[in-house]
Amino acid sequence: MDYPxxxxxxxxxxxxxxxxxxxxxxxALARIRRLNDSVGAFITVTDDVAMAMAQRADVDFAAGIDRGPLQGIPFAIKDLLATKDAPTTANSLVLDRKWGDGYDAIASARIRSVGAVLLGKLVLSEFALGPPDPEKGFPIPRNPWDLDRTAGGSSSGTGIAVATGMILGGLGTDTGGSVRIPAANNSHTGLKVTYGRVPKWGCAPLGYSLDSIGPMARTALDCALILNVIAGHDASDPTAATAPVDDYTAGIDSGVRGLRVGVPVEYFYDHPMLDPEAKAAALAAVEVLRDLGADVREVNLPHAALAKEANTMIMITEAFAYHRLDMASSKWRHYGAQTRMMIGRGAFYTAADYVQAQRFRSWFCRKSAEVMADVDVLVTPTMAEPPGPLFGVDPAKRLLQPSFTGVFNLTGYPALALPAGFSSGGLPLSVQFVGAPFAEATILRAGHAFQQETPWHLRVPAMAESSAREAQKAGVA
Amino acid sequence: MPEPKDVRAAVTAAVEAAGLPLTDAELEAFVSIYPALRAGADSLYIEAVRYEEPALVFTPVPPVQG
Structure with a gap:
């Protein structure tokens, strides 16, 4: 058969x-060998561990032992989560190598327990924030659709590896968009879960009150299969939610007829820095849902632009608290050039600013809840523009850019990024479906319905097409 | 919004208080973005939030170690 x-x-x-x-x-290992030097997806490849896990899965299948849909599936984990059979670096020279040594994060352990085959650890933005620094010795993640473009971050390696078929699924983390942005830039599906839905113990923090761990895969259905494994309370994480866990695949085929879809025009569709093709792709997705029977209406999330500011400030100040001891030492130079400047911004906010951002957050969550009382799903562009240049982005411009993802880290809502087309330059475009707290099943159902009607998630970069033939020679008949 | 002279003083004071060992170029980069950072922080002090409680959670029971 063809490589699945x-x-x-x-x-x-x-x-x-x-x-x-x-x-x-x-x-999968053949693909990694062929492509990884070009696209920089993996930091560590655990060939022997993976082959042993695969053989174990085959033995289990033969013995009638079935741990569920992830058994025997090539999978990998962002190098921010501890895994007991590979080192954890956070893509940084700063993280103490004893951190994460010899144990699994809760999410890693859950993936391992169902028999997935762990191929290694995936590249990320340094500590889930800093863009690549060629001087630090880590692989440089490149967009497989255009190697001179960014793969997005921070879960860049997971995004690249899924897009190129190195893995069939992986884990990322999301504090301001770090699952959804690489999913968008690499053209596959990524789910930012409700805050607290997946326990974070064993995952190095970026912003404690915003961080989440989520699935990244080709389709919404695959994300649902992964979420079924990693969702659920664990007492080791004080922010882990005790809300009941759904079966995220149970109703995924039931369509969107009657689903109430909100289109928040202000900020998400009228921002002056929104690319017209990105906007058009999101609006086309709205029309697909309407044609499938959804009830579409315009809504307004007040002060969404300020929500982006609050999310950024909370993220940076929480990160600065975690990093300050290292930053105020000779380790300052060990951080990537942009990482230290981004996290160092935390020195310029006051304690009152932080509390005010958390007060704004309370207010914004109440206003958002009022909106969500009348709709089941919000639809927005995931990104304001197609993937930009890999290097040379002006930091001042970055501060002014809108974020359509970080707003929903501030509210803690689940949000699903889905391929929605390609720009005239051949670069991926993406749409975001946002749900009410713990309504992952609803947005996955809408995403699955959308993907039954559209071809965008089925496209793969040309470099991955050619590697598929080599992978088949290597092992898949 | 602070005047340019005050921006440099504010940035220098914050960096020294935090103990960050910046190069001169890094200090200049912070000076250039500081007004935008402060504007972002200041923009959140809006009347609608005046009587809002912060979204902070505290529990006196420590979490179980994983």
Whole structure:
């Protein structure tokens, strides 16, 4: 068979005997060997561990032991989460290498427990924030659709690896858009979960009150399969939610007829820095949902621009608290050039500013709840523009850019990034479906319905198409 | 909004208080973005938030270690 495209396809093929996990894993490792030097997705590749896990999965299948849809699936984890069989770096020379040594984060352990095959650790923005610094010795993540463009961050490696088929699923983290931005820039699906939905113990922090761990995969259905494994309370994380966990695949085929869809025009569609093609792609997605029977209406999220400011300030100040001891030392130079300047901005905010941002957050969450009382899903562009240049972005311009993702870290709402087309320059465009707290099942259902009607998530970069043939030679018949 | 002269003083004081070992170029970069950072922070002091409680959570029971 051809190398499977999705987790759902591979899971079916593994159970029908069309392919073995060993063959899948060998093919995935061949892709990594072929592509990783060009695109910089993996920091660490654990070939031997992966092959042993794949063989174990095949033995289990033969013995009738089935731990669920992720058993035997090539998978990898952002190098911000501890994994007991590989070092954790946070893509930084600063993180103490003893941190994360020999144990799994809760989310890593849950993925391991269902028999997924862990191929290694994935590149990220330094400490989930700082853009690549070529002087620090880590792989430089590049967009597989155009190697001179950014893959987005911070879960850049996960985004690249999914887009190129190195893995069928992976974990990222999201504090201001770090799952959704690389999903958008690399053209696949990524789910930022409700704050607290997935326990964070064993994951190095960026912004404590904003961080989340979420699935990244080709499709909404695959994200649902992953979320079914990683969601749920754990007492080790004081921010972990005790809200009941849904079966995220149970109703995913039931469509969007009657779904109330809100289009927040102000800020999300009228910002002067919004690219016309990005806007058009999001509006086209709205029309797909309308054609499927959704009830579409215009809504207004007041002060969304200020929500971006509050999210950024909370993120930077919480990060600065975590990093200050290291930054006020000789380790300052060990941080990437842009990382230290971004986190160092925390020195310029006052304690009162931080509390005020958290007061604004309370107010904005109440206003957002009023909006969500009348709609089930908000639809926005994920990004204001197609992927930009890999290097040379003006920091002052970055401060002025809108963020359509960070707003929903401030509210804590779940948000799903979905491929929505390509620009005239051939670069990925993305749409974001946002739900009420713990309504992941609703946005996954809407995303799945959208993907049954559109082809965008099925496209892969040309470099991955050519590597598929090599992967098949390596192991997949 | 602080005047340019005050911007440099404010940035220098904050950097020294935090103990950040900046190069001169890094200090200049912070001076250039400081007005925008402060404007962003100041923009959140709006009347609508005047009587709002902060979105902070505290529990006197420590979490279980993982």
């Amino acid at each position: 495209f999705t987790i759902a396809e591979a899971a079916a093929a593994l159970r029908s005997g069309q392919v073995t996990s060993t063959e899948l894993t060998r093919g």
